[in-house]
Amino acid sequence: MYISSRLTDSEYAAGKALDSVRRRHDAHLDDCLHLAVSMRSFRAENVSAFVKALLDCEKRQARE
Numbered sequence: 616m617y618i619s620s621r622l623t624d625s626e627y628a629a630g631k632a633l634d635s636v637r638r639r640h641d642a643h644l645d646d647c648l649h650l651a652v653s654m655r656s657f658r659a660e661n662v663s664a665f666v667k668a669l670l671d672c673e674k675r676q677a678r679e
Contacts, residue, residue: 620645
């Protein structure tokens with residue numbers, strides 16, 4: 616099983632499921648599998664960072 620190693624970030628809320636997958640002998644985590652934010656617009660990346668900060672209740676970061 617191949618999955619993105621970035622699923623551990625807080626916005627994915629994959630905690631228990633990911634722990635279960637990691638225990639499998641055939642599990643492989645790989646950074647290359649992560650689908651990053653579209654770079655068509657710099658705003659898309661800023662909006663993504665804002666939403667993550669908002670969901671993580673990080674007021675100061677969300678305001679930046």
